[in-house]
Amino acid sequence: MDEVKAKEFVSRIAGFYNGTAITLMIDVGFRTGLWDAAAAGPASSHDLAQRAGLQERYVREWLGAVTSAGIVEYDAASSIYTLPPEHAHSLAGNGGSNRAANAPLLTYLGKHVSSVVSAFKNGGGVPYSQFRPEFTGFMDERFRREYDQFLLDGYIRKVPGLEARLESGVSMCDIGCGTGHNINLLAKAFPQSDFTGYDIAADAIDLARAEATKMGLENAHFEVQDATDLPKNLAFDLITTFDAVHDQANPQAALHEISRCLAPGGTYLMIDIKASSKLENNLDNPMSPYLYAVSTMHCMTVSLAENGAGLGTCWGQELALEMLEKAGLTDVDIFDSTNPTNCIYVCRKP
Ligand SMILES: C[S@@+](CC[C@H](N)C(=O)[O-])C[C@H]1O[C@@H](n2cnc3c(N)ncnc32)[C@H](O)[C@@H]1O
Known part of the structure; x- marks a missing residue:
């Protein structure tokens, strides 16, 4: 030694x-x-x-x-x-630079160590239901400030032509929308467009609806809806997922549904973790320990709890592109967002 x-x-x-x-x-x-x-x-x-x-x-x-x-x-x-x-x-403060807002989510994960340890031994995982209702509020707290400050500059304006399309009027759906703050902000910024938010969590959808009502929005609608079983006859011009694919039980089925529900010429923006599928390529990323740890404690375990794929946060660009292709989304560009842990997959449906 x-x-x-x-x-x-x-x-x-x-x-x-x-x-x-x-x-x-x-x-x-x-x-x-x-x-x-x-x-x-x-x-x-x-x-x-x-x-x-x-x-x-x-x-x-x-x-x-x-x-x-x-x-x-x-x-x-x-x-x-x-x-x-x-x-x-x-x-301090309410801006997107306030990183203290991430701490409650992290310390809350500590409460679940025993359950996750049990899954290490016995398989399965800790289901979303065990993380709620607190998870919903902590997640909202974590991202609300970021969306307030960076949603337009950090995401929408990073994708060439997207802002103009939203200004001219499109139908957009955000899947796994949580408390829907991003949708409500977009609905306010782009009154010509129509917005729908879907999530499996009823408590999150209630909060999303309440905020839309408080903001007086008539172009933002929210439904409790499983991404793997979307309604028939949908044709959205734009679909987004903000950090809402890698923790799904059946992410491939969700991507198929997203592809099906895009109108011809429509665009899917998959905002997800910026990583490689290979551990060796992630070792230089100073956030990798955090990403893999949060995955162990939440993102992977909620998926495995449903007998799911358990992709984990660092499922990575190689696997993401494979899965998008399987879903029929082959025309894909990848852009950086202002959040260094995320990237934006811009997928166009022919
Ligand atoms: C990591 S959170 C992201 C929430 C939100 N997009 C944000 O940026 O704050 C992932 C969300 O996906 C939702 N979700 C997980 N599986 C889902 C499914 N099969 N269908 C719809 N929503 C799902 C969860 O309930 C959760 O709200």
């Missing part, structure tokens, strides 16, 4: 554990409003607790964690804590 290598690895393990523990603190800061309170300016633990309406003792311990992690700065002489603006940019 190489003693130096072994010692270095112990430090790396400590780094992993620190990262996990601080993810819990990022979550606490997000849910309590402490990041926004800290972003408002330097403060003592007492002032910060008062600003956020929280218990000072808890706030001080949390500050100990996030200060020693290098997120917050501390002046011992004055007992003042400062969240630098460069860090506040990624932790």
Whole structure:
């Protein structure tokens, strides 16, 4: 055994554990409003607790964690804590740059370790129903800000000609729409077009409908609908899936249905994880550990729970192109989105 290598690895393990523990603190800061309170300016633990309406003792311990992690700065002489603006940019506010919004989804996965371990031993998986209803809200929280800020520039405008088609009036369907925030934003931005959102989750569809009503939208409709059994006689000009193929029980059947429900000349945008199907090609991607881990804890297991394909997040471009071709979608271009973990497959139906 190489003693130096072994010692270095112990430090790396400590780094992993620190990262996990601080993810819990990022979550606490997000849910309590402490990041926004800290972003408002330097403060003592007492002032910060008062600003956020929280218990000072808890706030001080949390500050100990996030200060020693290098997120917050501390002046011992004055007992003042400062969240630098460069860090506040990624932790506070309602913009798409707020990465703290991802923490509740991650910490929630921790609750399911025992069930996933049981699936490692006995097969099967942890079904979507076991992740709900909390998953729906955490997923919405994670993506809502991103769609608010980047849906047009990061996705729609990345695809040549798409914005003009939406402006001129098309029928669009988003499958696996979750709480449908992206559809509601598009329905508002493009009143000439008509939008439908499908998801198997009734709680998500209820929230999507409620938001459409609140926004006064008449061109956004939502239905509880399985992607593998879409209604007959549909002909959408545009179909999208936002991170909603790789976790399906039967993704190939869903792709066949999508292909069938596209009008001639229609376009399918499959927004999914940017990865290779081969592990060796993903090793340079700094997000790969995260992607494979989230897959183990959620995306793959929900599919395997239904005796499904269990593609996992890193099913990759090679397999994706094969499966699209099997579904009759052979004219495919791949674009980057603003989210570095995603790419956009633009598939045209002849
Ligand atoms: C990872 S979430 C993405 C949600 C949403 N597109 C977003 O960007 O926030 C995947 C969604 O696909 C839905 N889903 C999974 N299997 C489905 C199926 N067979 N038919 C329809 N929706 C499905 C899930 O309920 C979930 O809401």
